Amino acid sequence: MSSVAATRPSGVRRRPLVGSAGLAAVYRKELADHLSGWRFLVLAALVILSGVAAAYVAARTLSDTLAAAGELDAFVFLRLYTTGSTTLPPFTFFVAVLAPLLGIALGFDGINGERNRGTLSRLVSQPIHRDAIINGKFLAGLAVITLMLAVLVLLVGALGLQLMGVAPTLEEFLRLVAFVGVSIVYVAFWLSLALLCSTLLRQTVASALTALAVWLFFSLFAGLLFGLIADAVAPVTDPLDPQQVLRRTMWETNLGRLSPTLLYEEAVQTLLNPQVRSLGPLLLEQVVGAVAGAALPLGQSLLLIWPHLTALVALTIVCFAAAYIAFMRQEIRAW
């Protein structure tokens, strides 16, 4: 006891009140929790195994093709990430499907988990700004996502080098960096959506299921729904009438761009397939004079998906802002 009494400061507070100390402490704690938790380990193993398997199959297919053709295709290294086979879909498919699950897994019990354990009231009574809690959680999740995606892409690249013996060009490398960046933003969207659910819903199970339902909707049903809406708004009575077909296609495309999943898929497609030069319908008169199969430079590809990137970042910010505001306004004893 005497030791405790001895360390007690005499009256004066000796520490400056720095809010960022709280943020750093929350961030460190959350990061340690994520990296040592079974949840992250299971999902990371799943993503890495499936990604590597897909890339392995792609590498084998590509080296066979290379051997047969006897010449190097342009951007062969990128194909490692986009080539599928009859048995396995490509690497990008697995990232697009599984990475959102990682974001959801990192965030779905962020706030309500603390509440249910009874640690939130202890946390908010410490001398930290209240937003340090939700900011720290978001940043820790973001760090884990960044780490995992970077490791995954590098791992696949190393595998490709080993199996194909083809080194990436600078342009390919930059495109891969851009791909990782877009993927981080995309997963960050799911992370902030999960955090929003965990702020608004009391039960961790409910918030997990809600976030999964949104993910399922955008992954599976949104495309069908947008197609149906496009059919209803711009019906094609005569399949030979280009005006009608164009109108319906435009409706479907533009509706689809409300979906973060489709935005992400289009962005990835553009980044990893330099041949993609337009997203959406392309009229014959627009491609007159174009060199078939010619690749776009990285700058032009980025320009093409700039609206997509902006929309993805905006969606992430909106979700996180909603979670932030809801958390800051919540009564600690609201439930």
Add this chain to the structure above:
Amino acid sequence: MSVMSKVEADAGASAAPAGAAVMQTDNGQVRAPVIEARGLSKRYGQHWAVRDLDLVLHEGEIFGLLGPNGAGKTTTILMLLGLTDATAGSVRVLGHDPWREPLAVKSAVGYLPENVGFYDDLTGRQNLLYTARLNGLPEEEAARRIQGLLETVGLTGAADRPVRVYSRGMRQRLGLADVLVKSPRIVILDEPTLGIDPAGIREILDLIARLAREERVTVLISSHLLHQVQQICHRVGIFVGGRLIAHGSVAELSQKLAGGAPLVVDVDLAARSDVSRARGLLAGLDGVSRVEADPDGARLQVHCSRDVRAALARALLEHGIDLVGLAVHTYGLDDIYHRYFQGGDAGEQRGRDAAERRPA
């Protein structure tokens, strides 16, 4: 403190009842108030959770905020911590407004919430270390302080086991250590004895009393367990239906409950048939202000201005009324408890009635 809130504080102090701002201790030291609430109110929708609370806590005292569940104790605590804003009234904790300067208040106030929780996968020590980091304690100092606190609360053996294996009592003791990590000047404990067996309760309370003494902290304990908690409290406040209906030491409360009369004598007669005759007889005695009869038994309660037991006994014997018991009635905790606490809504109603009867 801003100019505005300074003005408010001055206004609050001048409006305070005389002598409330400072308290003389036994040895003549002047104790400064560390918590001051004036007219504090909180409304949820149509329901007033706390109404017009005036509360002054002085340095080094242990104050028990006692009341049945749902009386507004936790709401009061949340307002003191700045975790909930008050609908009306003002609070100063160590001179700070908790709503405007939450960090200043939270760095000096340790709060043990009701049903405190820990990160189950972390060890007790790791949980405390996290709190230390949140308080910006340097790592070495934190480790030293945590070791000392673990010894104090008797958890050194279990310190490096995950909290998931801790018993309820161990969690509560870990909670106490957690509250003290920041070297608080004020400790607020919300139902610290909830769900603990009697031996554990005694242990926790002894610990709290010892810590208050040795660490020289002001302690505010909220509880619905009047009997246990009052043992270590210097003063208690009875909180019912959002109002603080009485406060003071337990002796003072007994006094208040007696309705101003200094003394009540319980007179037990041998036969019920004698009750009405004895009542008339005793009411006429010098020094007796009022006599109440228990309708079911052979007991009379004699309210008197001085100790008239000898005269009572003599008068009854002279008139041939057999007396089997004669004792000064003390309003103990049981009376306080029965009067204010028990019976849920009915108890609150009684509490409200009492609050309305309470002399200004």
